[in-house]
Amino acid sequence: MEYNFRDIEKKWQQRWQESGVYRVPNDSPRRKFYVLDMFPYPSGAGLHVGHPLGYIASDIFARYKRLKGFNVLHPMGYDAFGLPAEQYAIEHGVHPAESTARNIATFRSQLDKIGFSFDWDREVRTSDPKYYKWTQWLFLQLFNSWYNRKTNRTEPLDTLIRILESDGNKDHPIPDTQFQIPEYPQVTFTAEAWNSFPETTKQVILMEYRVAYCGFGEVNWCEALGTVLANDEVINGVSERGGYPVEKKRLRQWYLRITEYADRLLQGLETVDFSEAMKEMQSNWIGKSSGAEIDFRIAGHEDDMLKVYTTRPDTIFGVDFMVLAPEHELVQRITTAGQEKEVDKYVSYVKSRSERERMAEKRITGVFTGAYAINPFSERKIPVWISEYVLAGYGTGAIMAVPSGDERDHKFARHFSIPVTNIIGDAYNGTEANPTKDTILSNSGFLDGMVMRDAIDVVISRLEETGAGVRKVHYKIRDAAFSRQRYWGEPFPIRWEDGIAIPLDPSELPLELPFVESYRPGPEGEGPLANIPEWTARRLETNTMPGYAGSSWYFLRYMDPHNDAAFCDRKASDYWQQVDLYVGGTEHAVGHLLYSRMWTKAMYDLGLISFDEPYKKLLNQGMIQGSSRFVYRVRGSGEFVSAGIRDQYETDQLHVDVNIVDGVELDIDAFRKWKPEYENAVFILEDGTRALPGQPAPGKYICGAEVEKMSKSKVNTVNPDHIVEKYGADTFRMYEMFLGPVEMSKPWDTKGIEGVHRFLKKLWRLFFDDSGLIIKEEAATDGELKILHRTIKKLEEDINRFSFNTCVSAFMVCVNELTEVKCHKRAILEPLLICLSPFAPHVAEELWEQAGRTGTVISQQFPEFDASYLTETSKEYPVSVNGKLRTQIRISLDATQDQVQDLVLQHPVVVRWMEDKPLKKLVFVKGKMINVVV
């Protein structure tokens, strides 16, 4: 009987579906385990072989945990709102709801062929009103909350109102400087003042405290997409999607006050099992730095203070000039008449340079304003300059420049011949700045003789005493822009009345997205919803939420997906708790992961869930790259020249569909059929001969090869459907794992799959030969048991460190060895099948049944490793090392300390290290080699 994977896989996928084996209960005496994949955005292109890599890894782990007796939650769903569906709608006139539904159907049928153990009863779609009802509800929770810095918690707005009524806001100043009501410029107010404010004023002030708030701010506006983007959606000044230019624009926007959570997001990283790289990316994004904010007086401008932020207040005596961002508000006021012309010229020069130009070429430019600041300690007069190297958006938009300690400041000083004060003695060589903190200060007034590192605190204390500055912790992270001027997203459950945002009552949710015919942007930077009369008549918010809204909490909805009374029953979230294993790509490091961590913390503070980190362990799968193939067309002709001899011609390199290339050899006939214009192509083959249309090719045409990102335009995508059709899902699953470590990126190579396929056929032959089923009932020998248990031991260890590629190798070794000793015994093969089932579930189930077992393999237990068969008897290996003869003794695993001692004593040990190291050390290394000089 042949290994007929097509029938087998069809049969078992159907059976699993009918019997609902992968349905998971929410109440179980078994321990829980939650394995989650980052849910896909259902794009129109469908899956290529790179997409399922993470899903296969997580499926293997979920199945393994199930075999270990856990109640495993392993769901899948779709992140279905977002820009691409809307762009597609604009271009093709298909409603996003329709194209999304169609794409989901394609995804689902592709996923189903691979044999995943998802509980599809728990599927979620973020664009489903039943789902986004709760996204809106959670938004209202954030809207109705504020961040109390005293308790360091998210709290309901009521607690703030009570505080304001009794104490004013002196203990709880407005969180940022965006105070927007010109009539009330005072940032602090008393209880009396608060109580006397009219309701509208109160509301405007409260908005400044809300966790989800609406305000005016500089946003990343993308004209081509007609919407604003979050900082993480902008890469090098262009949009992540589409690569369109992005500019700064001041617009009314919704925000999430993620900055208040910066410190907790940072600290939380320590409690969580993410890769170093991932933690680094997140903490860089948060960008915490600590230092001081210092006020410099300006000569002749008694009312103005020049505020700078520095991480190095210890260098205060080394300040030789100040630099303002050209956009800084003080520039106009302090510029002297003599410098006005120069300054204006410079400011317009800076404005003419785009963000991209600025980043592309970094020139040293700047202009003196004519004004002088005064050092708060030495009273020295310091010239104030403006320059584009100081960014308006960071810190206070102004710096104190210390050329002896900062390379940029130093270059600037040299360029404009500003004299440099040396405050670090020999550590400054006169030609280069030295940013050390570990040298002794000189020329520094009361700090002379102090180590810089220690001086930092001393200066800050002195600044605070004199009122010239304060200690300040600064974060790079900005509040997250939370609205999009787009159609295909969650509507905000907000109504506007006289400029006041009124939340809808929860009973009015979901606020459904109305059907539209046109996706044109509305007037004045508003979304398409502004074109709908019924919408604007109700004064509903016309923006929609961004893509990350629905994905910030989806892991909770899987726990209780059909609940219409709550986003997730508390009992369910208490049972399932955190995601134990979260599998996905690194591209979400600073977007989705940060947002969902923030939401989780807010929800925890508000008592909605019992944990404040969503993901316990994060596994980042690498990308599977495409292995592109090229043909070389001789320029100006229809002839194609083989890669090896293309240097003899002037050629153009063209991508060729990888599916019509075998390794690097082109299938010439398939190529001629590929596109009409190639129908009569002539090939100059590797050996110089020619292949003409209608004649058999006399030689081979060799293609060029290169590893690139897998994409349709490079015709290097490989569809998993084709692989599954040709080799089966089990082969596909095992091969994806066999390619290499999950975390690493690697190019797809269809050729290598044969080896894994051969392995499964070999396994099949252990049960079947020409005469049919061959399973022997006799007891297993020690040797056979050793083969089995060595495999199990390796699997146990490797699965738990997510080393799935070595697991596949272990299976191969095992089957090779069993074939060699012609072992067809039930006692060996059945445990092996159980081990194999997470990797190749279909074939495992089939063989299990063929062997006369009832029930599915997934209900069996994963056998425990039994060490007794692994013990090795002592062996001696003579080896020569450095010309001396040594004997290596392998000591058995269960050797006692005395036995080890005896072994060592049997040999005349002459090496000194034996005396140095106590015998305990030897016992510690039992099972390993010990070298003994004889």
Added chain:
RNA sequence: GCGGGUGUGGCGAAAUUGGUAGACGUAUCAGACUUAGGAUCUGACGCCGCGAGGCAUGGGGGUUCGAGUCCCUCCACCCGCACCA
């Protein structure tokens, strides 16, 4: 520039706390069975050498009885951030 990671045969890779480097798989070559094979099986396969043997884990140095693994240093590649004060 800063931070993180990686570097082992023709290729993908293994080697878990330092202990027989290259398991497993591909590719290639040779052979067997075959009318034939793109089925199956066997063997060879890091480099030098006829051989015994020697040399090999990006380069150099160190610690150690012993280093792919630990330390120092240099180089290359990949990823992230990037005038962050």
